[in-house]
Amino acid sequence: MEAKLVVGLEIHVQLATRTKMFCGCKLGFNDPPNSNVCPVCLGMPGVLPVMNKKAYEYAVRTALALNCEVARFTKWDRKGYYYPDLPKNYQISQYDLPMSSNGFMEIELEDGATRKIRILRAHLEEDAGKNQHEGLPHSRVDLNRTGTPLLEIVTEPDMSSPEECRILAMELQKLVQFLGVSEANMQKGHMRFEPNINLHITDDEGQVYKTPICEIKNLNSFRALERAVAYEQWRQREEWKRDHNYTIEKCGKQNRGWDDVKEETVFQREKEEAHEYRYFPEPDLVPVEIEDAWLERIKTELPELPQVMRKRFIEKYGLSEYDANVLTTDRATADYFDAAVKAGGAAKRAANLVTQYGLKTANEKGCGVDQIGVSSGQTARLARLVDEGTVNASAAASIFEMMMTDNRNPEVIAQESNLMQQSDAGALEGIVDEVIAVNGPAVQEVKSGGKKSKKARGFLLGQVMQKSKGQANPRIAGDLLDKKLHG
Ligand code: ZN
């Protein structure tokens, strides 16, 4: 038998607007419960929602980056359901006329293979509130989140492995961060994933079976997404193997939850069909019509996308795939590095400085690399100094650290702190002679040309470096040493 995994993803992305989707309440995080609410988002009768134009713009920006067609005319619909965190008993969403559709996204797997994942649609909607159950003898409802703008992105069922699902999700996170439309902070619940999973099984007689489509609700980490898909792949196969009756015809669709502790999915309920939500057009909001000029403006303002930037770093700057990946993890880092190279820093050296010292410091401080106090111009100059051999790697580390609190050029700092590399052969010669004079056995070893001569040469060079307090240019010192030992 053969079992092909088929997965489509629904992804909810919280947009980084200042205020909610249909009212002026602010979007806070960790604010006191029910402090960012008003009659509109509380769903009081008689209130009138007003669309947040910024949210719509962010949605269009994302849709364009996802190669979607942007609809010139859309409307809003009420999706009816009852839940304690949704006091008005419906969610404003977009049903039959989403703001965008028919896009795609390309992802690269760990083995270098690429996949094109089609995007069915992306639409705007509002979030519900939050129920709190933990540590309480009863449940509480916090409606601060109610009305938060969400972009729901729905892919076609084009993924066929747990890895593809995770990579698509991560690539999407990077994309919305680059676009500046979402913080996409997983800890803050800015991205939630709902994979729809089933298997297409071909048995030994060539008969094809499809297992029920299971939608796993509300996964909020990449790890949970990957694990949940892998678990379902295993579970559905086992279920089917039992009596070949676990099929979509016999069992229908279902919603399942993810138990993060047991690492398994749990049955929740038979899945609703669209008609059960009783969608109907929202009577309190006017439809949205888009003008060409507005759409054009958003198109021209799109930043360079991470995949394009990554490719440019590899092809134009000669970076390794690994470095290019690290440097395009977020836009602040990518822009910072790009600016350093454009300011004249040697690309490979600048990449090393940013990844080894910049990102390390940024991580320690919990900020972006653009906020550690070293400008991209300083990094560019330092990269050039390293490249020219004016300072060596260990001096570069010290200089980089000093630049965090010193705005001057690295040349000045290096000079002042005696960190310039000694490339003057005349000055180095004295040190080399001295080292040769006091290390007779090692010198003999090198001259003999035997097995240990390489190691002995390394030792002598180390001595030269030490005596020069790390300032000797190792290439020049090595040349001098060789010249003196081999005449
Ligand atoms: Zn409100």
Ligand code: MN
């Ligand atoms: Mn939704």
